[in-house]
Amino acid sequence: MDGPGYGEEEEPLHTILGKTVYTGIDHHWKEAVFATCGQQVDIWDEQRTSPICSMTWGFDSISSVKFNPIEV
Numbered sequence: 001m002d003g004p005g006y007g008e009e010e011e012p013l014h015t016i017l018g019k020t021v022y023t024g025i026d027h028h029w030k031e032a033v034f035a036t037c038g039q040q041v042d043i044w045d046e047q048r049t050s051p052i053c054s055m056t057w058g059f060d061s062i063s064s065v066k067f068n069p070i071e072v
Helices: none
Strands: 024-027 033-037 041-045 053-055
Antiparallel strands (some): 041 053
């Protein structure tokens, strides 16, 4: 599958809409999951449109999220 040519737009394969602003995203090294962060941390399955897990910590916002490569 070739990418778009110069000046052409590429359609996204999948779009997620969240209730808050996302400030970070990371994809798991081997599994088909990714994490987003902002006012909470959400773990997503690539095939779903809602998070499979959500975590919050009081009133703080989270600016970065990262999967630990040691635990892969």
